[in-house]
Amino acid sequence: MESPEDRLDRISIRNWAEEDRPREKLLLKGKAALSDAELMGILIGSGTRSMSAVDVCKLILQKAGNNLNELARLSVKDLQKFKGIGEAKAITIVAALELGRRRKESDPVKRIKITSSQDAYDAIKPELWDKQQEEFWVLLLNRANQVMHKAQASLGGVSGTVADPKIIFKLALDHLASAIILIHNHPSGNLKPSEADLRLTKKLKEAGSMLDIPVLDHLIFTDHSYYSFADEGTL
Structure with missing residues (x-):
């Protein structure tokens, strides 16, 4: 029993x-x-x-x-x-x-859809407006090009910041992003990309292609305007 x-x-x-x-x-x-x-x-x-x-x-x-x-x-x-x-x-x-x-x-959260570089600039404004140090951010997008998450990848000083590809793509993989848009600010207001910016963008684009997470654009952000690598043909 x-x-x-x-x-x-x-x-x-x-x-x-x-x-x-x-x-x-x-x-x-x-x-x-x-x-x-x-x-x-x-x-x-x-x-x-x-x-x-x-x-x-x-x-x-x-x-x-x-x-x-x-x-x-x-x-x-x-x-x-x-x-x-x-x-x-x-x-x-x-x-x-x-x-x-x-x-x-509750109303479901309406996700911002990115259809242009201006949309990406507007989406990141709340995070980078009036910042006095350089920061590197990533917009993580779903298959419909809607912003799932905005993530800070690095924080630097007044003259530069270091963006680690491993951190950037870990963020993308953790959120199952289908594509990403890179953004970093220039507190000086200078919109011209540096040689380091160009090299980094090329490196990240190649890494994204290998991981099937395309880099759709890279913006240089200032409070009054922006530079789009995609629009300017430098992506």
Whole structure:
């Protein structure tokens, strides 16, 4: 006959296959691969002596008709009626559902689409306006040429900054960018690219071609205007 200790060991999430544990499953397969009960199980963290966290959440969902909208109607006190759900766990579930409700009401962030060098200049203005030292930035674009992220690659002094290709393309790879636009400022207001600028641009363009992350442009930014390597045929 199975002892209580054996039964507890059998149902513990720790003894599930790694790919079936909710946290590990999320990391291995992505959040969409988890059931509602598994996602809730991550929230509450632990179950009872006779049920795993996921089993507790399955029971809660069943009582709510397996409908998240009905689940969201339950109060903290309602949730505390379930064995294994104390006040802290109940509050966690209620807070998560409230965040989901607020997300539905929020407008999705509109991404800037880059169709010209002027668009790129306007996109980076908030980051480089009035800066007194040189900075090197990268616009990370998706396949639709929309800005997914703006990242600072280096920070220098009043007369120059060093841009490391490894850092630039690591940023692109980390964000799964489909293309990038390079931008650095000249606090002096000089729009003419230096020989170092030309060499760096060529080096980065070649690296982007090898990684299938094309460099679409490189801008020299000043507060009043810009120089586009693409527009000027020097890319």
